[in-house]
Amino acid sequence: MKLEFTVNGEARSxxxxxxxxxxxxxxxxxxxxxxxxxxxxxxxxxxxxxVEGKLVNSxxxxxxxxxxxxxxxxxxxxxxxxxxxxxxSFALMHGAQCGFCTPGMVMAAEALxxxxxxxxxxxxxxxxxxxxxxxxxYDMIVDAIQDAAKRGKGLW
Amino acid sequence: xxxxxxxxxxxxxxxxRKETAALPFAGGTDVMVRERGYxxxxxxxxxxxxxxxxxxxxxSITLGDFAAGAILxxxxxxxxxxxxxxxxxxxPLRESCRLIAAPGLRNRATMAGNICNASPAGDSIPPLYVxxxxxxxxxxxxxxxxPIAEFLTGPGRTTLRDDxxxxxIQVPLDGxxxxxxxxxxxxxxxxxxxxxxxxxxxxxxSNGSTTSDGKTxxxxxxxxxxxxxxxxxLSKLSGAGIARxxxxxxxxxxxxxxxxxxxxxxxxxxxxxxxxxxRASEIEPxxxxxxxxxxxxxxxxxxxxxxxxxxxxxxxxxEFISRIQET
Ligand SMILES: Cc1cc2nc3c(=O)[nH]c(=O)nc-3n(C[C@H](O)[C@H](O)[C@H](O)COP(=O)(O)OP(=O)(O)OC[C@H]3O[C@@H](n4cnc5c(N)ncnc54)[C@H](O)[C@@H]3O)c2cc1C
Ligand code: FES
Ligand code: FES
Numbered sequence: 011m012k013l014e015f016t017v018n019g020e021a022r023s024x025x026x027x028x029x030x031x032x033x034x035x036x037x038x039x040x041x042x043x044x045x046x047x048x049x050x051x052x053x054x055x056x057x058x059x060x061v062e063g064k065l066v067n068s069x070x071x072x073x074x075x076x077x078x079x080x081x082x083x084x085x086x087x088x089x090x091x092x093x094x095x096x097x098x099s100f101a102l103m104h105g106a107q108c109g110f111c112t113p114g115m116v117m118a119a120e121a122l123x124x125x126x127x128x129x130x131x132x133x134x135x136x137x138x139x140x141x142x143x144x145x146x147x148y149d150m151i152v153d154a155i156q157d158a159a160k161r162g163k164g165l166w
Numbered sequence: 167x168x169x170x171x172x173x174x175x176x177x178x179x180x181x182x183r184k185e186t187a188a189l190p191f192a193g194g195t196d197v198m199v200r201e202r203g204y205x206x207x208x209x210x211x212x213x214x215x216x217x218x219x220x221x222x223x224x225x226s227i228t229l230g231d232f233a234a235g236a237i238l239x240x241x242x243x244x245x246x247x248x249x250x251x252x253x254x255x256x257x258p259l260r261e262s263c264r265l266i267a268a269p270g271l272r273n274r275a276t277m278a279g280n281i282c283n284a285s286p287a288g289d290s291i292p293p294l295y296v297x298x299x300x301x302x303x304x305x306x307x308x309x310x311x312x313p314i315a316e317f318l319t320g321p322g323r324t325t326l327r328d329d330x331x332x333x334x335i336q337v338p339l340d341g342x343x344x345x346x347x348x349x350x351x352x353x354x355x356x357x358x359x360x361x362x363x364x365x366x367x368x369x370x371x372s373n374g375s376t377t378s379d380g381k382t383x384x385x386x387x388x389x390x391x392x393x394x395x396x397x398x399x400l401s402k403l404s405g406a407g408i409a410r411x412x413x414x415x416x417x418x419x420x421x422x423x424x425x426x427x428x429x430x431x432x433x434x435x436x437x438x439x440x441x442x443x444x445r446a447s448e449i450e451p452x453x454x455x456x457x458x459x460x461x462x463x464x465x466x467x468x469x470x471x472x473x474x475x476x477x478x479x480x481x482x483x484x485e486f487i488s489r490i491q492e493t
Pocket of ligand 1: 287
């Protein structure tokens with residue numbers, strides 16, 4: 011099929027199999043490798059992106075469902091003021107160790123902060139419930155997101 | 167390459183389904199995992215695929231008044247996030263959806279998909295049993311409405327025909343059930359538990375309004391999901407209940423459904439009748455537990471053992487009764 015959609019603000023048109031996963035389209039067809047594959051079955055959140063304003067697992071979304079959609083990936087987000095704020099907070103609060111989960115965490119953080127710009131700890135943990143981190147033990151990620159909310163007041 | 171269609175109208179969807187017996191695809195959170203291919207490749211589906219997420223008629227949640235009372239109709243393509251955010255969705259159904267998976271999954275997954283997948287661990291299903299919900303199935307030229315318990319016949323098995331799709335789930339909002347779904351959301355928030363604490367903590371909500379003679383009839387709503395962790399964990403088992411207690415403290419209605427303790431959800435009318443008519447404070451739990459016991463016949467699988475499930479299922483019966491007695 012011919013897939014026409016918008017990725018990180020740029021109109022794209024590519025020829026793909028209708029069941030090709032959005033994850034593979036981003037990484038292999040569009041060379042946007044910020045988005046990671048962990049489990050490939052919806053469990054880990056490493057592949058999280060925002061489609062039509064909503065957080066989704068790109069390993070579960072086939073090309074057909076992306077027709078006409080607006081997709082935001084970590085590659086696009088990190089060039090925005092909000093994305094810079096979140097990644098800076100991850101650095102400041104030591105929210106990344108190996109870094110593999112970080113792109114998904116950053117996307118989940120962006121989705122959460124759009125809905126609640128001053129989330130308490132419980133809300134942050136709920137917002138990150140679908141993202142697994144093998145390294146940090148999560149506390150530092152929670153701190154990072156609350157730090158971004160605080161320093162980035164007014165951005166969301 | 168498989169044939170796919172992502173129609174905008176129900177008429178197109180039904181025509182394609184009839185013509186090709188295509189696989190319905192809503193949020194895809196079960197289908198994409200079940201049909202998963204090698205890393206870097208898409209799912210391996212060898213039949214046409216009918217995407218339902220863009221069908222306008224299936225997306226809304228609407229309230230209708232019928233002769234039998236108010237009914238909330240949840241469109242088959244409404245996402246779990248939309249359902250959780252809708253205060254008209256009665257407890258314990260709303261709470262069960264809030265505890266499914268995680269935000270990103272709930273943004274795509276549907277209740278219709280949860281039902282049609284027909285997993286014994288489908289979390290929305292026990293609440294649908296206690297609410298006496300019905301599913302609406304359509305094919306070209308015909309719509310039928312079927313009680314949830316008649317739709318689900320076994321693990322992975324339903325009475326869906328090859329040319330049908332589920333278009334909605336109808337949830338009766340009878341009597342005091344209608345308005346209090348909204349008010350009870352906070353009260354049932356302790357509904358998820360890890361495996362160690364199924365006998366502790368609570369997940370009941372009660373609501374009521376004072377009658378003219380000063381007594382307060384109330385409704386207790388119960389939901390308990392038992393899993394390994396709070397998010398993204400399929401249930402080992404679950405329980406959902408509704409009980410109504412009148413102004414004299416007598417239980418007038420008692421409904422309990424247990425999930426993942428048998429091939430289909432367990433509701434035991436004989437046990438429910440044992441409780442109805444008793445004064446809440448005087449209910450002896452053990453005879454009730456005994457009435458459920460022969461119906462609790464779980465299996466051992468990768469998530470839990472039959473012994474664990476039987477033991478905890480009986481604790482859920484006790485917990486629901488204790489919630490009724492507490493308030
Ligand atoms: C990481 C992860 C965690 C999960 N956690 C939970 C959990 O905690 N609790 C739980 O219950 N489930 C859980 N699930 C399972 C799944 O997310 C749910 O069952 C979900 O509700 C399925 O909805 P869907 O729209 O994605 O279904 P789909 O995958 O689109 O469809 C599921 C099945 O239903 C059929 N179908 C869908 N819609 C229709 C229709 N309108 N008419 C006819 N047939 C239809 C499909 O053909 C398919 O067989 C989890 C899944 C994953 C990947
Ligand atoms: S790769 Fe998509 S959730 Fe793990
Ligand atoms: S930092 Fe290594 S998985 Fe999270």
